Amino acid sequence: MLRLPSFTYLQPSTLAEAWRMKADAGPDGAFVAGGTDLYPNMKRRQQEPKVVISLMGIPELAGCEMRDAGCVVGPCITLSELSILPSFRRSYPAVAHAAELVSTPLLRNMGTLGGNLCLDTRCNYYDQTYEWRKAIDFCMKKDGKICWVAPSSPRCWAVSSSDVAPVMVAIGAEFRLVGPKGERVMPAGRLYANDGINYLTKHPDEILAEVRLPAPDGWDAVYHKLRRRGSFDFPVLGVAAWIDWDGADIADARIVLGGVASWPQEVAEGGTTLKGTDLSDEAIARAADAAYRPAKPLDNTDFDLSWRKQMTRVYVKTALEELRERRRSTRKPS
Amino acid sequence: MPPLDAKAKIALELNGEPVEVAFAPHKTLLEVLREDLGLTGTKHGCELGECGTCAVLVDARPVLSCLVLGLACAGRRVKTVEGMAEGGRLHPLQDAFAELGAAQCGYCTPAFLLAAGALLAENRRPTRDQIKQALAGNLCRCTGYIKIYEAVELAAARMRGEKAQPARETLYGYP
Amino acid sequence: MATRRKTAADRPPDRLTAAFRVVGKALRKVDATAKVVGATKFADDVALPRMLYAKLLRSPHPHARILGIDPSRAAALAGVKAVLTGKDLPIPFGILPVSQDEHALAPDKVRFVGDPVAAVAAVSEETASAALDLIHVTYEPLRPVTDATDAVTHPEPRIHDYGDGGNLHKLIDLEFGDVAEGFAAADLVREDLLFFEGSTHLPMEQHAAVADWSPDGKLTLWSSTQTPHYVHRALAKVLELSPAKIRVIATPNGGGFGGKSDPFSHEIVVAKLAMLTGRPVKITLTREEVFYCHRGRHPALMWVKTGVKRDGAITAMHFKSLLDGGGYGSYGVASTYYTGALQTVTYHVPRYKFQGARAFTNKPPCGPKRGHGTPQPRFALEVHLDKIAEQLGMDPAELRLKHLVPPNSLTANWLRIGSMGLGPCIRKVVAGSGWKEKFRKLPHGKGIGLACSSYITGAGLAIYWNPMPHSGVQLKCDRGGGVTVFCGSTEIGQGSDSILAVIVAEVLGVDPFDIAIVTGDTDLTPVDLGSYSSRVTLMTGNAAIQAAERARDIIARHAARKLELPAERLAFAERRVFDVENPARGLSFADAVQLAEAAEGTVGTVGSYTPPASPGRYRGAGVGPSPAYSYSACVAEVDVDPATGIVRVPRIFIAHDVGRSINAATVMGQIEGSVYMGLGEALMEEMAYRGNRNVVHKIPSLLEYKSPTTLEMCDVVTYVVEDPDPNGPFGAKECGQGPLLPVPPAVANAVYDAVGVRIDVVPITPEKVFKALRRKAKGEEPRFGPTAFPDIPWPDPTRVPPPWEGGDGKAVPLTPGASPGLDGARIPGHAPGVRDR
Ligand SMILES: Cc1cc2nc3c(=O)[nH]c(=O)nc-3n(C[C@H](O)[C@H](O)[C@H](O)COP(=O)(O)OP(=O)(O)OC[C@H]3O[C@@H](n4cnc5c(N)ncnc54)[C@H](O)[C@@H]3O)c2cc1C
């Protein structure tokens, strides 16, 4: 049986208590929410905190509140709750859908939104047991010196594998981070860095305290996920597409890809080419092409990398087609 | 190697009864159930959240006991397969699984039973598709899932008070 | 010894045709309740007082010499009770007598990443794990062999210093009649190259074992093994203990599929650790370690050449296979023979040549996975036939139906066919699936494909040569009317315990739930060779019938006296013994047992079973013969997305000739489960390695080794065909492996029907379909598959004339000047055209 290493488990009930515990533990401390990312990593000795501080008992981090200006979601809401809350589903179908596509129903009963957004990057040279990693002499992300995916590279290329993060970036959500030194609110995209090791711009002491979603008016978004099986599997490609409609035309658009880089990869050109169009076949093809060109999957997830690259075009296309379809069905004369 | 952890003690409700249990604090609920409470009905196939074999109910929701800390269960309601039969009578799901051969090796069975039980608690008349979705987090290598779906459907019908019997094709194949 | 000669065929024929009371019903399994309440004790559920936990240190190198091991720091760690290295267990073992090439802990050389080199027993699993990190091993790395082709081209450094040369473990060359002549007589000769990727069993239960050593010198091992008898023998050999001092208890297996059929390092290690420490020792492998135990499907490169007449009649077939065996022998010699054995048992093949090779490579050893060695050639053959049918302009179902092997016949390679229900199987799936309306008529992207197969119901020969029965049963009748059946068979989920109960209940007229079943315990139960090669129902079933009939005869004798009737007039049913002509006149079964016990003492009997001798008497004839062959036909429906290459299988129609269904519910479960596993192999399962990175297993986890979930599993329409075989108990044949075989080729054929590309490789992944579609769009050959079969130094062939050429089942001496095996060594493209005569 794979077991956790020994550690101290703490269950604070306020943010202040959590910071104090984290300050006491220093770099050896880690926050945990659902544990579905952290505990497997600890069992594989990819992460070895000595003190684990649960955020699940802190009331401020729970819940989901619909306001006029949008929705404020507590990071400790489980993915199951998020995907079944009727009012949330209605207003943010793309977010609910992405949450619903994470792993399995059992895991979604435990895994939280916050954990999903802070999910460690993944790589099949890294998501292995200690003994396995020892057999390849480890890698840069943990205990080693070199990156086996790109041996001449100075950086780690582990893949951002969250299903919900690309949607947050695409729809322009904001994150409120709170730390012992104060708080800040940032656009979702700014939480992430394109580096497999330092993939978050968040200070280790900072807690993701709120996810703020823009009011659901005038825009629409979808999320399409590619993976081998219909459950369990992480995305090898996630396509989040967001469109701000101005009548029949597109005022603004964003395409964000998951599973192809160490962060949710925005394809700026994809969005720009769509602007001002009515999502015609040609516009979709241009956007899909724009997404295809920069997508550089590496050989560290499931599936062959050249096929994954090919699939960006296909998946961006079907995602945009779905948006167009939805637009047509909602704008049908009533 | 640090010295063996001093044990921590928690109280919880287990299969409807209050219990207290002491265990090394880094242990998962899976380990506590199997090793410290002697309930070996809960199985494991990966200990990494990748198979669903270890599912139990915590506060009526099916979760992966290999990724839940024992310490996080203080004061919670935990239900395992051992708590499904009541008064010496099988739960209708258990009965239907036994009747149709939905348990072949039986190793995945406790988790399937609990996950299916949670589904039926919310949805008395699930469609085949809803059953597949609800059980999509449980792997079974023996059955191909088909007898499992059929058993869930049979149990659901019986739990609704219908006098359901398995279809002939289920037991004997098509003519 | 009388039991040896008397085969099922000698029994009155009514056993095949009689109306049954219990046999054939859909019954609960005798262990079902324990399984649904969580009471079944699997190996990891066994816990003994003062138990220690063991862990294995495994090699981080694929191929290396061990220069030294220093376990002293580990031994000094608090909580560590014992440390073992290779020198503590120097005696080699292995499942086959010809491949005694494994050590419990590698003494001088490691052969794959994961090969065990040292072991620790400690007070907790955590302590044992920590101790492993303190064991210092010095290695001298050697060049690793990454796959079979690499093994052919790199004979040095050798992985083992035995075998058929270099890194080739086994070479086989068998010839049944002159195939060249057969090809010359053909209207069409076609060659194809196909590859079947390796896959693993992936039982949900990870292997576990607990050993206990009693100060009186007795060792007990509980283990999740399919073969307690072979584990018993291996322990006796390696530990140098008398078998009488060893008790092996096979706990119910949480899935086996062939993956728990070898004696394993961890079983021997915990036994030794228990002996050293005097405390019980447990080991439970992690999922990753289960991948290292492996013994799964051999990756197989295959070349097949067949000559056919215009009507599809086969004139000759030549089949070559190259298997990637991994680091040890395991069952590999048998697996290699199996890749060539059963080509002849479905359609008539008058002349047949088989060349098989198994390579040693630096990967976890391959062995027997469900279908042992036959799903690969079956895939090749059935795809090949689909292509032939297309070239001939024939419906593939018709082609097969026209040329079925006749029942009660001999094949070119001297296998004796008994009952043969493939015809009805094909007709069922063809009718049920609407084949005639769909084949080549569905819209682009939708397809339908057909394939057939056959599988053995138990092997004709035991794994080690001996003249004793393959299965034994003891039976005891209790005064209260209960019956206990003792048998060495192992319950791995297939329902073998229930088979014993049903069969004995049928004969003695009691309820299956009146019967207590004791199995898989070398102290308590007579030997059964184990749960492999689909042998259990047939062999334990026949042994159980014999034991039960003997008990029935004893009981009948005394009941007849009491009822003043001739014993022949008595029937046993409904827990009674009564006059068939006047059922009211009779006794309860319990009363009848008491009469018998009063007169003769305890009513206890034995039964045993030995398969009939095989007619083939050439070297290699030991693999392939079986008391009976099961047959399956399968139609798969697929949806292929041409934009992505993603294949979905919504539905599979499967018909299986099980001879006689003993428990209908288990038969259904076995068929559906086989389809599931076949579907996984067809679409996604794959043992992948990083050849460029120390040959590590790329994905040793349940997440990345892709096993279909509820969302990938197809609907299954099952037809149970019963063509009773005189050798089977009540006519029964196997159903636990055979139905897997036709699934991958049916899917491959359906993909072709859907989008017109041939994927000559399993798994049929989207990448491969996508590439083939691109090739097709560019006007290139619409195919994805291997392109070459390496040159292999085949040995001189063993020539055995087929029965219809006057042979006697023995090999004939080589004719001088023959140049064996050169034809076809280089592949000139794989789609030769029709050759007109
Ligand atoms: C088998 C398996 C399959 C999976 N499949 C998917 C998948 O398909 N898609 C997917 O997106 N994910 C997947 N996951 C990953 C993961 O389970 C989910 O993303 C889940 O939502 C993580 O949430 P958690 O609460 O369990 O995270 P935790 O493990 O509790 O935390 C993850 C990380 O986030 C940090 N963290 C958590 N909350 C906060 C907070 N509020 N503030 C600051 N830091 C925080 C933790 O310190 C930790 O480093 C899978 C995991 C497994 C084991």
Ligand code: SF4
């Ligand atoms: S991308 Fe490179 S450095 Fe990063 S985890 Fe993978 S192998 Fe290691």
Ligand code: FES
């Ligand atoms: S043991 Fe596999 S998910 Fe928990």
Ligand code: FES
């Ligand atoms: S019954 Fe064996 S794994 Fe499901």
